[in-house]
Amino acid sequence: MLQGLRRTARRVRNAFRRKNRPQKTAVVGENNKEIIVDPIQQVISTPHLAMDVDSLIKRQVTNIDFNNSYFSIEGMAWFESFPEKDPEKIVKSLVLINEDGRETVIALNNSKVDLPGYPQAGYYGSINFSKINNGGPLDPGRYEIRLRMRQYLSQGWLIRQTSLGQIKNTHKNLNYTTKMTSYSAQSNKTYSLIFEYNLAEQSMHVSSHKLSDINPLENEFTSDYELDSAVGRRLKRTALHWWYRWYSLRPIKSNKVSFVSDSRTSISGNFEFIYEDMQKEAPELQASFYLKPNIKAKKSWHEVRTLAKALATSRFIILDDFYPLIYPLKIRDNADLIQVWHAVGAFKTFGYSRVGMPGGPKLTSLNHRNYTKVLVSATSIAPKYAEGFGIDPENVLPLGIPRTDIFFDTAKQDSIKTRLKEELPFINGKKVILFAPTFRGNGQQSADYPFETLNFKKLYDSLHEDYVFLLKIHPFVQNKPTIPYEYTDFFYDVSDYREINDLLLIADQLITDYSSVCFEYALLKRPMVFFAPDLAEYMKSRSFYYDYFDFIPGQLAESMDELLYQLENPKVDKPKLDAFVDYFFDDLDGKSTQRFVHALKSNFGEDDKLDLEDERYSEDGKYIPEWGKKAEQSRK
CATH class of the missing domain: 3.40.50.12580 (CDP-glycerol glycerophosphotransferase, C-terminal domain)
Known part of the structure; x- marks a missing residue:
């Protein structure tokens, strides 16, 4: 019985030791051979290489820099017993080890230094802790930053890791604190990031702590205006639709021009140039403005009804940005919805040019498709805007952008x-x-x-x-x-x-x-x-x-x-x-403004429409640069 109790006690003791012993980590090494990392000795060995216990890493950090969440490092590291000139046989990296022993490896670049026998001892590299975790910030926790060095010898790979070492011209402990942020449609997070260098241990740790997690759909970083609830916006969209149909029974006012935006509260940009020229060149046109600072800004029921009436009875409706309230509406036959847009040219793809890409629209989306006219600065980019907005190329007019x-x-x-x-x-x-x-x-x-x-x-x-x-x-x-x-x-x-x-x-x-x-x-x-x-x-x-x-x-x-x-x-x-x-x-x-206002006065005659047949030169004989030709060919 006594022997049985001893065996039981021994099993419990051994189990406890196994449970609490630091776990070895297996990673994939050269030629896909498994490398065993012993966290106690901090020696990494391969089954095919007998380690020389005297082959310690000599190292020094020559420069270290913190720039917000960007960490940059330069230094030297070498195996004193194994001089080497071939950079292909030396691999250096930083290793982040969390409290559970999980590792993140960041490759370093080799650089030449004036060190006899060890010309490839230098290294440099950087870590962006805001993007280190699959494009997101470093997970919360405390991590040690260690230096790993791999060198190929005749017997195989010699691999060890150690603390960062002495930082040149540093004579005290160092601390640096900054913040990291992460933004998505569902969650905006803020983290603190703390670096700690211990001079006596020649070691560095980094800690990440989450400070806040905010739903951007429920919170808006502004106090300038009152926000409407999601339910309120849905109800008002429905109400605007029905009021629009009701007011569409009335005749269109041939001289009414409505400027509409949910991204500004002042008459500036294209709106300012157009309005000022209308006052001088077309005083018979009556301008009205329906402006809000944000698509979530609260509109009263009276404002919604007034807007519906304006959209239904205006001869010209002028937008300068994305305006989701208007896209489900069917524009009346003898009215024009004109997008003057807030940008010039064609650079990064937008709208329906991004179908299938992250954040791109669905093919079933109604956004932008009901524009009857769109202003652009040149004939050469009219096809890009037609594609991006999902409209007929004939509706894209190269009259120029007023604010230019x-x-x-x-x-x-x-x-x-x-x-x-x-x-x-x-x-x-x-x-x-x-x-x-x-x-x-x-x-x-x-x-x-x-x-x-x-x-x-x-x-x-x-x-x-x-x-x-x-x-x-x-x-x-x-x-x-x-x-x-x-x-x-x-x-x-x-x-x-x-x-x-x-x-x-x-x-x-x-x-x-x-x-x-x-x-x-x-x-x-x-x-x-x-x-x-x-x-x-x-x-x-x-x-x-x-x-x-x-x-x-x-x-x-x-x-x-x-x-x-x-x-x-x-x-x-x-x-x-x-x-x-x-x-x-x-x-x-x-x-450009004069041409546009003249087009308003003349109700956009047939002469204003585009001919997009010429692929080599623009309509007015301008030569298309090589990058313009290549872009056209790649999209056909």
Whole structure:
């Protein structure tokens, strides 16, 4: 009996030890052979290689940098007993190990160093903790950041991992705290990210903690207007539909023009140019405005009924953006629904050009399809807009975009510049860099921008003596830039300034990425840099109408170092820029608004319609650049 009790006790004790012993991790190594990682010894061995216990990693971190959630590292690591010159035989990586022993491996790049016998000892790399988890932030928890080194010897692969080591010129513990964000249509999350370096242990840990999780459909980051509930919006859509049918029994007012938008509350942009020209050239046309700041902004029942009446009885209804309330309606035979759009040119695909892509529309969608007229800047891009909006190409009119007339009106430009120098006094005596990227994500609820790709310190140190840096962030973007207080005499957030064209006039250089702002800035023939560090990732979810590398009328920067160099050495490729402008603008005369208002007065005669037969040249004989031809051929 005593022996039985001893055997039972031994089994329990052994089971307890097995349960609490750190687990070995199996990963796939060279030639798909299993590598066994022992977390106690931190020695990684392969079944076919006897490890030399003296083959320790020598290492030093020469530089480390934190930029929001972007972590960059440079250093040296080598096996002292095994000098090697062939970079193909040396593989270095960082390993994130959580409290459960789960590993995430991040590859490092080899770099040459002046170290006799070990020329491939150098390494560098970076981690974007906001995107590390399948495009999302680092999961909550605490992780050790370790260095793993693999070197091929005659017997096989020698593999070990260790702590990061001594950071050069560091004589105390380090701590750095920042935030990460994640945006989707269902959930907007915020995390804290904490880095801790222990000098005595020469080790680094990173911790992720979730701070908030907000449903964007229930919360809106604004206090300027009252939101309507989802139920309220559905009921009012139904009511508008029935009122529209009722008021459609009345005759159309031949001189009534209704300007409608759910993305603005002021008469600016295309609306401003059209309205001002109507007052001068067509006073017989009566303008009314139905404006709201957001599609979720509350409309009273009286406003809904008034809007329904206007939509049913207006000769012309003019939109400048997405407007979901109107798409289920059947536009009356002798009325026109005109989309003047808020962008120029054709860059990244939109609308029905994105069917089947993430965030793209369904083929059964009614959005945009009831436009009877659409304005574009050139004959060459009319097919793109016809496809994107799902309408007949004959309804796309290359009359020009009214708000681009500002680029041909020097008197008005001078007036705007004078006003901006008073409203933005920090631009006086400085050159101006305007940063105006587009958003990432599939829509307004998930829109964000990866600000961690911008290194505020490097930009400040390199440019602040001569420049100011204006940030004009897309209004959809949920996360806002956090400008370090020590750099606030250089970086200025002007995102709330409505009209970007005004800001383009004072910009000496433009930084953008995939935004249509490049079309209007091209008219100024000034330097542009296309900062696209996430180009490969962006291409997975969005495509372009033209080959990105051939198309962009400026310099490409895919890293901070490239961006800084190009800002410090601005260039303009004049022949390419001229061809770009010539392709995307039929008329460079500043009379787009006049042509449109004349078309309103003449009820869009037959002469205004398009002939899209010529594939080699535009209708007015303009030569199509090579990237334009390739884009056309690829879409046929």
